[in-house]
Amino acid sequence: MDLKPVRVRFAPSPTGRMHLGSARTALYCYLLARRTGGQFILRIEDTDRKRFVEGAEQELINGLRWLGIHYDEGPDVGGPYAPYRQTERQQIYQKWSNELVARGHAYPCFCTPDRLEKVRQEQQKQKQTPRYDGLCRQLDPAEARRRVDAGEKHVIRFKMPTEGQTRAVDHMRGEITWENAQLDDAIIIKSDGLPTYHLAAMTDDFEMKVTHVIRGSEWLSTFPLHVNIIRALGWPEPVWMHLSVFLKPSGKGKMSKREQAAALGDGHSIFVTDLKQLGYIPAGVLNWIVLMGWGVAEDDVMTLDQMVQRFDIDHLTASPAAINFAKLDHFNGTHIRLLDTPTLAPLLKPFFAAEGYTVDDETLLKVTPLIRERLVTLDDCIPFAGWFFKESVSPNPADLVAKGLTPANSAAIANRAHDILSGLPAITHAEAEPPLRALVEELGLNPNQVFGILRVAVTGQVVSPPLFESMEIVGREKVLARIRAAIRLLETM
RNA sequence: GCCCCCAUCGUCUAGCGGCCCAGGACGGAGCCCUCUCAAGGCUCAAACAGGGGUUCGAGUCCCCUUGGGGGCACCA
Numbered sequence: 001m002d003l004k005p006v007r008v009r010f011a012p013s014p015t016g017r018m019h020l021g022s023a024r025t026a027l028y029c030y031l032l033a034r035r036t037g038g039q040f041i042l043r044i045e046d047t048d049r050k051r052f053v054e055g056a057e058q059e060l061i062n063g064l065r066w067l068g069i070h071y072d073e074g075p076d077v078g079g080p081y082a083p084y085r086q087t088e089r090q091q092i093y094q095k096w097s098n099e100l101v102a103r104g105h106a107y108p109c110f111c112t113p114d115r116l117e118k119v120r121q122e123q124q125k126q127k128q129t130p131r132y133d134g135l136c137r138q139l140d141p142a143e144a145r146r147r148v149d150a151g152e153k154h155v156i157r158f159k160m161p162t163e164g165q166t167r168a169v170d171h172m173r174g175e176i177t178w179e180n181a182q183l184d185d186a187i188i189i190k191s192d193g194l195p196t197y198h199l200a201a202m203t204d205d206f207e208m209k210v211t212h213v214i215r216g217s218e219w220l221s222t223f224p225l226h227v228n229i230i231r232a233l234g235w236p237e238p239v240w241m242h243l244s245v246f247l248k249p250s251g252k253g254k255m256s257k258r259e260q261a262a263a264l265g266d267g268h269s270i271f272v273t274d275l276k277q278l279g280y281i282p283a284g285v286l287n288w289i290v291l292m293g294w295g296v297a298e299d300d301v302m303t304l305d306q307m308v309q310r311f312d313i314d315h316l317t318a319s320p321a322a323i324n325f326a327k328l329d330h331f332n333g334t335h336i337r338l339l340d341t342p343t344l345a346p347l348l349k350p351f352f353a354a355e356g357y358t359v360d361d362e363t364l365l366k367v368t369p370l371i372r373e374r375l376v377t378l379d380d381c382i383p384f385a386g387w388f389f390k391e392s393v394s395p396n397p398a399d400l401v402a403k404g405l406t407p408a409n410s411a412a413i414a415n416r417a418h419d420i421l422s423g424l425p426a427i428t429h430a431e432a433e434p435p436l437r438a439l440v441e442e443l444g445l446n447p448n449q450v451f452g453i454l455r456v457a458v459t460g461q462v463v464s465p466p467l468f469e470s471m472e473i474v475g476r477e478k479v480l481a482r483i484r485a486a487i488r489l490l491e492t493m
Numbered sequence: 494g495c496c497c498c499c500a501u502c503g504u505c506u507a508g509c510g511g512c513c514c515a516g517g518a519c520g521g522a523g524c525c526c527u528c529u530c531a532a533g534g535c536u537c538a539a540a541c542a543g544g545g546g547u548u549c550g551a552g553u554c555c556c557c558u559u560g561g562g563g564g565c566a567c568c569a
Contacts, residue, residue: 011569
């Protein structure tokens with residue numbers, strides 16, 4: 001691919017939550033900018049006041065920050081082409097809209113929503129493609145001008161060519177051709193004076209000197225409109241790329257609200273801020289989404305920096321990708337394992353806190369290496385290590401009985417172990433294991449049987465981090481006390 | 494209904510005419526390691542949607558069919 005520095009923008013509208021699709025678009029934009037040493041811009045497309053959602057912009061920004069996708073220019077950081085919120089750029093769109101009308105490429109339309117709706121219904125009844133019937137396109141420009149000046153309510157429509165074809169090139173898909181006769185005269189300025197996406201995005205991309213437009217494939221159908229606007233104004237054309245959508249895990253269509261809720265109940269989500277709360281880390285999420293639409297032959301575990309090194313827009317995939325949460329889990333676990341203890345431990349803390357545990361850093365730092373390779377998500381630290389921060393544990397009596405043995409036998413074994421351990425000045429991994437192994441040998445049992453009793457006695461659970469390391473962290477007095485409690489429990493069975 | 498896009502293992506993908514009786518990853522199965530659970534190592538099963546062309550040669554190029562997806566708003 002060409003490595004000349006580019007200017008790319010991520011241009012979401014603050015109308016909802018930030019989902020995986022947006023995150024991937026932002027990621028690809030970011031990767032391309034960094035790869036070429038260019039700039040990555042965040043632009044807020046907030047011209048739809050009806051669907052505007054308070055706080056959505058902040059969630060977007062938080063999401064990008066959390067993922068580590070940093071932008072060079074944006075509403076909160078400024079930049080040479082500020083402002084970066086479209087509602088603050090209204091005069092600019094007005095100017096270019098006027099220019100379009102002056103050049104005969106656009107016209108005022110006085111049709112009411114009511115009339116438009118009737119036309120649409122009529123067309124549908126006749127099995128025709130619903131589109132504007134061009135009534136106001138015939139209007140004499142001077143007459144139209146007079147009505148506008150008189151304050152008559154109107155919109156501005158772009159005058160699409162009616163003959164021939166429109167051709168445009170998508171970098172991933174090649175040349176695409178449309179019959180102009182199929183195209184519609186889209187509204188570019190609404191009656192509230194604000195532009196629609198079509199005018200606003202094209203204008204800003206021009207004004208902000210955007211060289212590469214990476215956006216969702218939902219824009220493919222309005223692609224010919226956009227290139228016609230640009231060409232009518234004589235603006236340079238960017239490199240276009242329309243990324244495909246993400247499909248639900250079954251591969252059939254997009255995720256519905258209901259399915260989103262089901263995924264959440266399962267510990268998964270398509271929303272970035274949810275993922276953070278569910279215990280996913282940015283590196284895992286990033287590695288997961290970057291591979292949905294971009295393939296690497298081998299070594300698919302990558303950090304953000306490694307992605308930058310390898311990213312190549314010539315090798316993006318155009319086909320829709322089904323979401324696979326199992327793969328997210330895999331990448332998340334893999335990247336957690338890549339974290340060193342001083343980095344991982346603080347990430348775990350809020351999850352312990354959320355469960356009501358008070359954790360001291362000293363213990364946490366010792367516990368972290370023991371559970372690191374067992375974590376798929378950060379919140380897995382609770383079942384594995386929550387018990388470390390409890391004053392006492394309450395084992396299920398039945399779990400204390402070793403496989404193939406009676407409660408009495410188990411109690412006797414626990415007693416022997418207790419004697420051995422109490423004879424040690426301190427219970428460390430190095431000092432405790434040999435004599436207990438010897439005990440296993442002497443009794444002619446499996447390590448599993450003996451260590452299993454102790455595991456349940458000390459940790460209160462059947463699954464835990466390694467026994468000896470765990471006992472060392474818990475400390476001699478507590479270990480011995482818990483074994484004695486377990487013996488008493490076994491004796492009452 | 495109309496327009497446009499897409500099509501390799503269940504899933505994400507490598508492949509850009511011969512290196513492919515198709516490679517990697519997830520998931521699945523088995524084995525090894527092992528104090529539980531993991532992690533790790535090894536092995537196995539698993540795909541070029543179908544049909545026509547072009548070519549000495551096609552997963553790779555073209556066409557059709559089928560299937561899937563997106564769009565058809567004074568939303569983005």
